[in-house]
Amino acid sequence: MLTYILRRMALALSVILATLVSSFLLFFAGPSDPAQAMCPETRCNPARLEAITKSIGLDKPLTEQFFAYFKGLFVGRDFVYAGDTVHCGAPCLGFSFVTRRSVNEELFTRFPNTVVLALMAAVVFVTVGVTLGILAAVRRGSAADRGLVGSSQVLGSIPYYVLALLVALYPVILWNILPQYSSISAGVGPYFMGMLAPALILGLVTSASYVRYTRNSMIETLSMDYIRTARSKGINERVVLFKHGFRAAMSPIATILGLDIAALLTGTLITEQIFGVDGIGRRGLAALKSFDLPVIMGTVLIGAVVVVIMNLVVDIAYSFIDPRVRLS
Amino acid sequence: MPEPSAGTLIEVSEETASTTAPETKDVRTGRSPGQVAWARLKQDKVAIVCSVIILFFLLVAIFAPLLVSLEAVDPITGAKADVGTVHTELVDFNGLPTVGPSSAHWLGVEPRLGRDLFARWAYGARPSLIIGFVAAFASTLIGVTLGLIGGYLGGASDKFISWVIDFFLSLPILLLVIAIIPIMQKRIAAGGDLTAEETSTIRFVVLIVILVVFGWMGLARLVRGEVKSLREREFVQAARAIGVPTRSILFREILPNLVGPIIVSASIAVPAYITYEATLSYLGAGLVEPTASWGRTIADAQNLFATYPLWLWPSVIGLSLLVLALSLLGDSIRDAFDPTSRR
DSSP states (O other), rough: OOOHHHHHHHHHHHHOOOOOOOOIIIIIIISSHHHHHHOOSOOHHHHHHHHHHHHHTTTHHHHHHHHHHHHHHHHOOOEETTEEEEOOOSSOOOOOOTEEEEEHHHHHHHHHHHHHHHHHHHHHHHHHHHHHHHHHHHTSSSSSHHHHHHHHHHHHSOOHHHHHHHHIIIIIIIIIISOOOOOOOGGGGHHHHHHHHHHHHHHHHHEEEEEHHHHHHHHHHHHHHHHHHHHHOOOOOOHIIIIIIIIHHHHHHHHHHHHHHHHHHHHHHHHHHHTHHHHHHHHHHHHHHTTOOOHHHHHHHHHHHHHHHHHHHHHHHHHOOTHHHHHO | SSSTTTHHHHHHHSSSBBBSSTTOOSSSOOOHHHHHHHHHHHHEEEEHHHHHHHEEEHHHHOOOOOOOOTTTOOOOOOOOOEEEEEGGBBBBBOBBSOEEEEEEEETTTTTOOOBBBHHEEEHHHHHHHHHHHHHHHHHHHHHHHHHHHHHHHHHHHHHHHHHHHHHHSSSSSHHHHHHHHHHHOOOOOOSSOOOOOHHHHHHHHHHHHHHHTSSSSHHHHHHHHHHHHHHHHHHHHHHHHHHHOOHHHIIIHHHHHHHHHHHHHEEEEEEHHHHHHHHHHTSSSSSOSSSSHHHHHHHGGGGGGTHHHHHHHHHHHHHHHHHHHHHHHHHHHHHHHHHTTOO
């Protein structure tokens, strides 16, 4: 067990390292002139270029730049730019030349909003998806089953951003049925009320696929011989469904849940953008408009680390649910 | 009798006979699992409706110039509408159109630029369909190849491929794609001044490449897993024991068992890529002007959604309907290939 966890952690670490190296190469060696690319103005004057180059050492060899960045992740780093010295504490993700603040300041302050949105959505889709999925599996072939499967197919098939956009435009902006997003400084109540519309649409659309996963997994499990054996022994149907069936049916769902963390992050990105939630996804997109490379890179790194850690947690949890995984 | 397709074989032999078992001296004509699936698909009403819708959009995309030429000559500009020409004389000083839907402009004209909205809509079906099908084909090819290699060979190459799959799957792909596209574009276009059309074409190609690079992992993982379990099955072990070469084992013993999942995954990939393109275009990292794209139109039109819904809705409906039809058809194909879902 311990070796499995250690091996899995080593794998996760290697993925994070590879992400770090490849995104560093993408952002620092990708553009033909990184200093020009990071400059907030389209026509950057030479003095400004010089300042940018100096502050993050773009004139030094690439390996040296990388180690400076890498070191900053553990011990923090100071940026001297336009006469100011900005301290960026560990894990330092860089410095934005557009806002003249550290990337940490730009992103970590917004991260909680993304987490709240994702968690609220997760609560919606796990409860709604699994409950309705079991219901559909148990009542297989009934009108309720067909209705659930049909509507989940339709809901899950239409491009998510179109649905989210329509919800944002009509019920929220035009008809004022649900409140618009407001930052936490405006009060905790309005904050969560404002999160309701984005979390609901993200959660409900995501739940569509979970209805189908749960239903299929449950139907497959219920058609197994051991379920028939359990039934033939006269075990209470409820016990058969939940103790014998549900537990076995849940392990594929757990895997999908782990893999879906990446999709959920994508979902929050689109949702934040459409509903104006001030999370890291929206900040990353705003950085794209101003070509603020350090902020984009920071967003990519945070996203990758979150996904890798969540996958690690799911894999380890999975090995407890299904012992066969450890042995392979 | 080979074990893996037992489900399919039983069903086939119930209906007629099986061609996949030549050793049985059964003279009844048989059908392959693919033919069975095709027969089932033809019975599926949802699949037929979806196919009609998809065919409609394919025809719109192919015959877009012809359809647009059916619009009447505009009385103000004195010319027929086309996809690109800007007519500022058709909008007022606020940018709102002065003409509504008419025989010259079936869906009215675009606010601010005065371009014909029907032409934008009809031409907008093109990039969606091209990107969807090309990217799905290419990523299926890559996914199957890597999945087969990793799953069958095992050992170091499997470890490496699984690692690459894990690596790619753990990247925040949408964000990364959004970041890579402009960087790649600047790299390629660094040479000189390009026209808007050239920039747009470069963006189109870059978009397909990036979507494929980040889109093969799901199928590769699926194929790898299937192959890993198939190679331990008795019929593959038997084939190996009697000395069947690896290539034959891969292509004649294992791959036929995966035709279903591969077709299903490819058919589900098409709407997924179309969605991706539209999402990227909406977020400003996908297709750029002057290419007509539903995603871009939706992004542009959302600010005037209340005053000028005719700008927003055709693209919303077109995109949703096309993706919905493709997805539901994919689901029907999956059901048709699934021996356990008998109707």
